[in-house]
Amino acid sequence: MPLEFRKEYFADERDDDLNEIGKPTQRQDMVGHVTGRSPFYDDHLFDGLCHIRCTRSPHHHAKIRRIDTSAAERMPGVRRIITGKDVPNNLNTLLSLLDFGLDDEPLLATEKVCYKGDPVAAVVADTERQAREAAAAVRVDYEVLPHVLDVEEAIKPGAPSISKPYPGNLFVYHGKYDHQKLRFGDVEAGFREADHVIEGRYQMSPIEQAPIETCGAIAAPETNDRFVCYTSTQALFFSLGTAAKLLDISSARLHFIGGTVGGGFGGKVDSLHEPMAILGTILTGRPCKYMFDRAEEMQVGAPRGAERWYITDGVMNDGRLVARKLVGYFDAGAYTRLSSYAIIKGVGHLPGPYTIPNVYSDVYCVFTNRTPATAMRGFGVTGVDFAIESHMDVCAREIGLDPVAYRIINSYRDGDMKAHRRVAKNTALIECCQVAAEKAGVKLSPSLLAASSLKDGGGVRGEIPNYTATDQHGRVEGYSSGSYAQGGQSREPVETGRAAPPRPGHETPRAPAPAARTEPASQTPAAARRDPPPPPATPRPPEPAPAPERAAPRRGPRFSSISGLRRR
Amino acid sequence: MPLTVETYPTLSEAARAFAAARAARFMGGGTILMRAVNEADQSFDTLIRTTDRAMTEIRTTGSAVTLGAGVTMASIAASRDTAFLAPVARLIGGPQVRAAATVAGNLFAAAPYGDLTAALMALGATAEMTDGRRQSIDDLIRGGPTRSLVAAVHVPVPQGGLHFRKVSRIKPKGVSVLSVAAVLPRQGGRIENARIVFNGMGARPVRAEAAERALNGQALGASAIAAAAAHAAEGLSPRDDAIATAWYRREVAGVHLRRLLEDIR
Numbered sequence: 001m002p003l004e005f006r007k008e009y010f011a012d013e014r015d016d017d018l019n020e021i022g023k024p025t026q027r028q029d030m031v032g033h034v035t036g037r038s039p040f041y042d043d044h045l046f047d048g049l050c051h052i053r054c055t056r057s058p059h060h061h062a063k064i065r066r067i068d069t070s071a072a073e074r075m076p077g078v079r080r081i082i083t084g085k086d087v088p089n090n091l092n093t094l095l096s097l098l099d100f101g102l103d104d105e106p107l108l109a110t111e112k113v114c115y116k117g118d119p120v121a122a123v124v125a126d127t128e129r130q131a132r133e134a135a136a137a138v139r140v141d142y143e144v145l146p147h148v149l150d151v152e153e154a155i156k157p158g159a160p161s162i163s164k165p166y167p168g169n170l171f172v173y174h175g176k177y178d179h180q181k182l183r184f185g186d187v188e189a190g191f192r193e194a195d196h197v198i199e200g201r202y203q204m205s206p207i208e209q210a211p212i213e214t215c216g217a218i219a220a221p222e223t224n225d226r227f228v229c230y231t232s233t234q235a236l237f238f239s240l241g242t243a244a245k246l247l248d249i250s251s252a253r254l255h256f257i258g259g260t261v262g263g264g265f266g267g268k269v270d271s272l273h274e275p276m277a278i279l280g281t282i283l284t285g286r287p288c289k290y291m292f293d294r295a296e297e298m299q300v301g302a303p304r305g306a307e308r309w310y311i312t313d314g315v316m317n318d319g320r321l322v323a324r325k326l327v328g329y330f331d332a333g334a335y336t337r338l339s340s341y342a343i344i345k346g347v348g349h350l351p352g353p354y355t356i357p358n359v360y361s362d363v364y365c366v367f368t369n370r371t372p373a374t375a376m377r378g379f380g381v382t383g384v385d386f387a388i389e390s391h392m393d394v395c396a397r398e399i400g401l402d403p404v405a406y407r408i409i410n411s412y413r414d415g416d417m418k419a420h421r422r423v424a425k426n427t428a429l430i431e432c433c434q435v436a437a438e439k440a441g442v443k444l445s446p447s448l449l450a451a452s453s454l455k456d457g458g459g460v461r462g463e464i465p466n467y468t469a470t471d472q473h474g475r476v477e478g479y480s481s482g483s484y485a486q487g488g489q490s491r492e493p494v495e496t497g498r499a500a501p502p503r504p505g506h507e508t509p510r511a512p513a514p515a516a517r518t519e520p521a522s523q524t525p526a527a528a529r530r531d532p533p534p535p536p537a538t539p540r541p542p543e544p545a546p547a548p549e550r551a552a553p554r555r556g557p558r559f560s561s562i563s564g565l566r567r568r
Numbered sequence: 569m570p571l572t573v574e575t576y577p578t579l580s581e582a583a584r585a586f587a588a589a590r591a592a593r594f595m596g597g598g599t600i601l602m603r604a605v606n607e608a609d610q611s612f613d614t615l616i617r618t619t620d621r622a623m624t625e626i627r628t629t630g631s632a633v634t635l636g637a638g639v640t641m642a643s644i645a646a647s648r649d650t651a652f653l654a655p656v657a658r659l660i661g662g663p664q665v666r667a668a669a670t671v672a673g674n675l676f677a678a679a680p681y682g683d684l685t686a687a688l689m690a691l692g693a694t695a696e697m698t699d700g701r702r703q704s705i706d707d708l709i710r711g712g713p714t715r716s717l718v719a720a721v722h723v724p725v726p727q728g729g730l731h732f733r734k735v736s737r738i739k740p741k742g743v744s745v746l747s748v749a750a751v752l753p754r755q756g757g758r759i760e761n762a763r764i765v766f767n768g769m770g771a772r773p774v775r776a777e778a779a780e781r782a783l784n785g786q787a788l789g790a791s792a793i794a795a796a797a798a799h800a801a802e803g804l805s806p807r808d809d810a811i812a813t814a815w816y817r818r819e820v821a822g823v824h825l826r827r828l829l830e831d832i833r
Contacts (some may be wrong), residue, residue, distance in 0.1 A: 076570075115828030128608070129571070132607065133608050133610060293607065295608075
């Protein structure tokens with residue numbers, strides 16, 4: 001089988017008169033890298049450069065009773081000790097720039113620390129050693145609070161509340177739900193119909209991006225009351241906007257210079273080095289450098305968040321997937337950063353590249369007393385794909401099919417309806433599986449070899465189910481849905497006090513019934529599940545009385561929206 | 569608190585200065601200490617070092633080798649006198665670390681470092697202090713921090729060789745999940761006075777006494793090996809760290825001891 005099916009399958013998608021691909025074009029930054037001339041932010045040195053080091057929390061969760069900086073202030077070389085009260089607008093969330101989510105993260109903690117390494121004070125000193133010594137001399141009186149490090153522990157009633165804006169330790173989506181929902185068809189009916197109901201639990205660890213160049217920034221006063229900032233950020237305008245917001249300063253007064261990034265992988269999207277370096281410059285009038293050392297990069301640099309997935313699949317004896325239920329918990333760490341967005345992205349990816357007539361998914365963004373998580377390489381999708389594909393293997397084994405064959409049977413084809421109500425097109429998973437099987441020496445049956453993503457799709461498979469089981473599970477009150485969902489409205493909660501919203505009334509565990517189990521498990525289906533005879537050729541089960549909720553699927557222009565609620 | 573560096577021409581002068589200064593550290597190769605310097609460790613304000621040439625000498629005296637405290641891993645790997653220790657030295661760090669890391673530095677390095685120390689313990693080496701005392705490496709590291717310096721280490725050349733196995737996740741430069749050093753003198757085909765030392769199975773290198781008991785008086789056969797492996801972690805208390813959990817170490821200690829013993833057979 002030819003590997004070159006790009007032209008065939010993406011004919012209407014891609015321009016084949018490519019000027020670059022397949023040609024030996026030199027990357028524009030290559031010469032600089034190999035000759036050692038590429039300028040990184042740390043190469044910009046200034047006369048009288050000051051260094052910033054932070055005093056960090058040794059506790060996972062603690063109330064700050066008192067910060068005593070007097071001894072540190074008297075130490076040689078110390079120019080200034082910065083605490084939370086010096087930050088003009090000491091509360092932020094990265095996606096506030098897109099009006100998504102509530103501000104929950106201070107630049108420097110004032111009331112309490114929420115993870116080990118949470119910065120409490122920053123020292124500006126003439127040398128790095130002086131800054132480190134003074135940072136070690138800042139005395140912080142903590143009242144240690146109970147902490148929680150596990151996502152499901154964090155949402156149990158009575159768990160310590162970490163984040164003031166989200167007292168239930170769950171991010172609130174669209175002002176309505178404590179999780180991101182996906183409902184397509186009736187998953188319970190699907191399970192009743194299925195020959196096998198197979199459950200699994202999958203857990204990922206956090207992963208540190210570990211760039212060779214640690215995160216940091218150098219700021220210096222510029223003319224006309226402006227500040228220049230050389231930074232390692234991989235998202236220059238996010239950083240610019242964040243700095244302007246935290247420092248309550250016009251972005252016109254900030255001159256950000258990015259460029260060469262010594263490794264990013266997502267970890268340099270939301271570091272808060274720029275506002276700290278600029279604040280140091282504002283308060284001392286001196287150029288300031290704030291840079292993680294390697295230990296900080298590993299301990300407090302935001303990693304890929306850990307994810308836990310419970311997947312329950314309803315599978316027929318012939319290998320057809322008829323229902324899939326996914327309950328996911330993203331460990332956001334102490335503050336939101338990009339986890340809430342990762343979930344929106346992840347749910348848009350569910351239930352994986354497979355056509356399944358009944359899909360149910362609840363995905364929770366959970367706050368714990370761990371290092372705040374952020375982006376890393378395909379975040380929101382990588383973890384769930386690991387879970388889904390592992391579970392596909394488990395299911396294939398359970399029903400005695402080859403995993404590749406099992407995937408081909410369930411792969412979506414052009415014209416199929418995906419669970420988030422977009423029509424699949426330019427799908428080529430079947431062809432990928434066929435090539436992979438050939439390379440791996442897996443024998444496929446003639447019918448599977450003849451399968452194609454270009455045929456057998458659409459039709460009934462391209463329709464939105466007549467009936468979709470919906471629910472109000474996880475509904476919360478007291479939050480404004482915000483402009484990201486409704487356009488132009490205030491983002492603030494309706495109540496003035498953010499602690500006021502009642503705890504989301506969720507029942508725990510919300511995972512599939514055997515949530516407490518820790519191992520992927522398969523079940524012999526209950527007798528009831530065997531009741532319905534094998535369905536007709538079409539994988540879509542007959543549904544109860546039609547109660548059309550919306551019009552037939554529409555094909556519109558492609559767009560991208562993190563809320564997923566923009567109208568076409 | 570500025571950092572001062574004091575350099576002395578002789579070890580005895582350095583030792584006196586070290587004994588007198590409470591907030592001082594003695595600097596050997598600096599592979600661990602310089603990291604603390606870079607992180608502005610507040611526990612010391614003075615670095616003491618010496619340029620004494622005796623520190624870097626390797627001398628053979630009868631059936632023992634004397635290593636100056638400042639002999640580096642690279643020197644051990646290169647010297648003909650220390651051929652029996654060279655395989656261990658070559659497993660420590662990369663070339664840069666081996667060029668700097670010293671024998672005495674390894675004695676006081678916290679876990680997971682200390683692979684050479686495990687080998688020295690297995691060999692029954694003794695340390696000569698600057699005050700003239702001599703004590704076994706076991707006693708030295710069990711005794712905790714001391715204000716006198718190690719001048720040299722006397723290492724008996726083993727009959728039948730030193731057997732060493734390092735287990736690391738990253739090869740060849742990774743730090744040890746654990747390492748095993750074994751010296752198994754045999755008399756009439758039976759092991760006598762076995763010395764088996766684990767590094768990574770505690771805060772410091774430790775003798776695996778249960779495994780030694782299982783081997784003593786036995787020929788190195790399948791049953792003796794199985795018994796030693798079964799008792800490998802007995803009485804030891806490994807720790808959780810970033811490299812492995814205590815549970816994992818306890819589980820695999822016997823496996824690696826068994827492999828090492830099977831290789832000797």
